[in-house]
Amino acid sequence: GENVEQHPSTLSVQEGDSAVIKCTYSDSASNYFPWYKQELGKGPQLIIDIRSNVGEKKDQRIAVTLNKTAKHFSLHITETQPEDSAVYFCAAMDEKLTFGTGTRLTIIP
Amino acid sequence: EAGVAQSPRYKIIEKRQSVAFWCNPISGHATLYWYQQILGQGPKLLIQFQNNGVVDDSQLPKDRFSAERLKGVDSTLKIQPAKLEDSAVYLCASSLGGGKNEQYFGPGTRLTVT
Numbered sequence: 392g393e394n395v396e397q398h399p400s401t402l403s404v405q406e407g408d409s410a411v412i413k414c415t416y417s418d419s420a421s422n423y424f425p426w427y428k429q430e431l432g433k434g435p436q437l438i439i440d441i442r443s444n445v446g447e448k449k450d451q452r453i454a455v456t457l458n459k460t461a462k463h464f465s466l467h468i469t470e471t472q473p474e475d476s477a478v479y480f481c482a483a484m485d486e487k488l489t490f491g492t493g494t495r496l497t498i499i500p
Numbered sequence: 501e502a503g504v505a506q507s508p509r510y511k512i513i514e515k516r517q518s519v520a521f522w523c524n525p526i527s528g529h530a531t532l533y534w535y536q537q538i539l540g541q542g543p544k545l546l547i548q549f550q551n552n553g554v555v556d557d558s559q560l561p562k563d564r565f566s567a568e569r570l571k572g573v574d575s576t577l578k579i580q581p582a583k584l585e586d587s588a589v590y591l592c593a594s595s596l597g598g599g600k601n602e603q604y605f606g607p608g609t610r611l612t613v614t
Contacts (some may be wrong), residue, residue: 435609490542
């Protein structure tokens with residue numbers, strides 16, 4: 392089955408700086424890669440996704456890149472704000488979603 | 501639009517007891533998922549329903565876990581008997597259809613087995 396690894400497990404950045412979270416996957420059949428944000432006491436919420444026929448996608452301060460050859464994808468958050476503090480999960484989908492282990496992002500004011 | 505509803509939000513039981521969780525998906529969503537999220541890990545799919553039929557239950561421990569979605573709307577997940585390792589957050593999600601349709605998650609039920 393699919394295996395998704397995510398790094399780092401924790402990340403602290405100064406407000407206004409950029410944050411980068413990286414994931415690798417094992418199943419070359421995976422073709423959909425969503426990113427979720429989970430705040431304390433809430434369920435995960437989709438923030439951006441990318442499909443295998445696209446190398447990069449951007450939505451305001453959030454961007455995702457995908458390298459299918461290397462089987463890795465990354466989340467980039469620019470101009471970070473305190474409300475970006477949360478746990479972020481990457482996921483890969485062939486027939487079902489397989490999640491990474493999460494990154495706890497802390498924005499330091 | 502109302503989101504995915506789950507109850508209870510918290511539950512504490514002793515090992516070997518039984519417990520049930522309830523989920524009401526977003527109206528009109530045909531696909532419903534139950535995930536288990538152990539502390540410090542990502543969610544893991546337990547079972548996926550399309551309307552009232554099971555699409556994938558390959559990771560559901562069927563000796564103790566069961567789930568149903570009888571009328572194709574709300575769903576119940578049951579654990580009987582519970583083990584210590586079942587302590588986790590149980591998340592319900594729904595989507596318009598399966599595949600790459602966006603999944604909307606409920607707030608989860610935090611289960612503690614003592």
